[in-house]
Amino acid sequence: MTSNAIDLANVIFAYKSGSPILRIPSLQIPTGRRVFLHGPSGSGKTTLLSLISGVLTAQQGSVEVLGRDLTKLLPGARDTLRGSEIGYIFQGFNLIPYLTVRENIALPCDLHPTRRKRITASTTAEEVRRIATRLDLHAQLDAPVTHLSTGQQQRVAIARAIIGSPALVIADEPTSSLDTDRRDAFLALLTEVTTETRATLLFVSHDRSLAKHFDETLSLATINEAAQTEAA
């Protein structure tokens, strides 16, 4: 395993025909580190996460994730790497509304054999039960996710992100709709379970007060030269 889970060099990204949103000479996130990346709304946080998860491709530079340069992979190989090795917690959770809690949590194992093979329980169903119990969701396993409270939906999003122990967990502003107590509880749980699975955690938010929950804090404005050009 490489010592950096994420390693970007000389990256430039622009949406079609626009000027660059991201111009990042260098960004390294060591394996196993829990990193908080902050930046104001519209500064390019989600865009950067999309480059790191291989949803978008940089026009220039290299985007190495878990030792593979995503800019050199074919789309199919990028999708496999994302599904197998990255657990993603979206801003609005993106749970599948017509599936139960159990089915939502199991989804990465159903879709990606590598996630299924890495589970420690004897079956996916047993692993779903184990994680649901760990996250206090065992009573809701057969409920449609649309019947859950926001806090319960967040815990389903964590469960889905960590099942099958992906090496990297990415969270995009998942706490923006929470009050302070719930936000702190969510962050404590997320850092605990990613420590248990030994995942590298990259968490982005505009809210700098969250920095205390993480090993390291980065400012997108500092690492992104496109932002500095715009501000000048």
Ligand SMILES: Nc1ncnc2c1ncn2[C@@H]1O[C@H](COP(=O)(O)OP(=O)(O)OP(=O)(O)O)[C@@H](O)[C@H]1O
């Ligand atoms: N699909 C797209 N096509 C064109 N421009 C886009 C697209 N998605 C985002 N942008 C632009 O790129 C810039 C960065 O957007 P991005 O969503 O990455 O910022 P963000 O920091 O995640 O914002 P927020 O905190 O509000 O979610 C914004 O100016 C946005 O308008």
